[in-house]
Amino acid sequence: MDTFIEEEFVEKDFTTVEFREAEFTNCVFFRCRFRGCHLEEISTVRCQFIDCDFTGAHLNASSHNGSSFTNCLFSAANLFVAVFRECKMTGTDFAEASLDGVTIDGGDWSYTNLRYANLAKQKLQGIKLAEADLTEANLEKTDLRNADLTRCRLSKAKLNGADLRGANLEGVDFKSMVVKGARMDMSQAVSFLRSYGAKVE
Template identity: 65%
Template sequence: MYSYIEQQYTEVDFSHKDLRDGELRQCTFTRCRFRGAHLEEVWTVGCQFVECDFSGAQLNGSVHTGSAFTNCRFHGANLFVSKFEECKMVGSDFSEASLDGVTIEKGDWSYTSLRHANLSKQSMRGVRFVEADLYECNLEKCDLRDADFSRAQLSRVRLFGADLRGAVLDGVNFKSFDVKGARMDAGQAVAFLRSYGAKVE
């Protein structure tokens, strides 16, 4: 096991490196490449990853606490049972990434691309998904209370059994997804009805 503390790297290529079982604290990585790298069970605390490329990387079992991955690319990455606690993921792309069993505790996932992701049965209470692309995501049986989905792309999202009470749904297109089986509060129900032309008094 290795440990890096307060290190800074800019445009370094870590592609296909074996970096598993490591600990990264307060490190900064700017425009670095981790394509196909082995990062299984890596633990990051308070790290900054800016415009880094994790395409095809193995991040399964990794744990991230208070770290930021801004405008990063995770195309085809393996994030199976990884955990993100209070992380800032703004603008990152998770296209075709494996997110099965991932744990997301609070944090900011605004402007991320999570198209087709399977996030079912997760507790994502209070997470920010402002303007995130969640097209065809599986959010069945998720705890989404108090999450912020302002102007998010929710077309064809699966919400059966999900709890949306208290979630912010400003600017979403209610006609683009099915709320059957989802729990909603009164304010959301009114907004839903009005989107279909009902006059609620």
């Protein structure tokens, strides 16, 4: 098992390198390439990945604690049963990534591209998803209590049975969402009704 502690990598190409089960602690990666890289079961702790490319990478069963992946690309990456605890993911693109079984415990996922993502039944209480793109995402029965969904794009997103109580829905287009069976608090319900022209007194 490879172990990396407080190392810094700038514009490195790791495409042909295998890091299976490797452990990274307090490392910094700037504009590095991990395209198609085997990163199964790796562990990152308080690492920073900035503008890195994980296109097609294999991150199955990987674990990330307090790490940040800012403006990274995970296009078509495999994140099956990966775990992200209190991670900063702002501006990162997950287009066509496999997120089945992923665990997201807190953190900042603002400005991320999660179009078509399957996040059904996830526990996302308190997560920051401000201005994230969740177009046509599956959020059925997802716990979004107290989440920050400010100006989040939720066009055709499935929110059937989701729990939205306490979530910040400022700037969200209620008309574009499928909310049958979703749980809302009173202020959200009022905003929802007003978006359809109802007069609430």
